[in-house]
């Protein structure tokens with residue numbers, strides 16, 4: 001199977017899993033792209049409903065947002081630069097995901113950053129609050145400039161909220177981009193619930209580092225394993 005074929009297959013499978021996961025809004029709206037390794041091109045879903053993605057509904061684009069192969073529906077054509085800007089500004093990004101996951105989007109609509117108050121966020125590498133890029137109509141020059149400014153102003157992060165719109169996450173792989181969307185959504189949901197109990201309490205910056213270092217040490221130690229004959233009796 002060719003490289004492009006493998007990537008198209010991953011996009012289709014991930015789209016199906018996103019629909020099944022329940023993280024999308026009822027319209028199943030969103031878009032997903034993957035950088036083609038070693039090139040300045042990316043594959044992007046060419047219709048905006050994740051339940052309709054097939055290998056034919058994925059276009060190939062260059063970093064200037066030109067369609068190279070395939071087709072793209074008007075509503076998806078509008079947002080090509082939203083993906084292109086991430087690949088341009090973040091060379092490490094291998095995949096970009098955009099959804100309207102409702103709890104995270106609630107923060108975006110309220111123009112509020114998602115604070116670091118939930119440990120899972122820290123464990124997934126988010127040691128700073130998730131920033132909000134100022135509003136501009138989806139995919140417009142204004143919107144893209146606001147995303148670029150947010151990327152410049154924040155420490156390396158794999159998530160941005162789009163004011164009055166939704167969520168943009170990215171990672172080195174599709175799985176990382178999806179995991180970032182998942183943890184941002186989970187955090188937003190829990191923090192909104194915490195509001196009814198007096199509000200979420202931030203994790204102190206030094207404790208964020210402590211949590212990440214501790215996790216890293218365990219990861220480096222690998223799987224702990226003892227084969228004891230006595231323990232089986």
Ligand SMILES: [Zn+2]
Nearest residue numbers: 098099165166
């Ligand atoms: Zn959107």
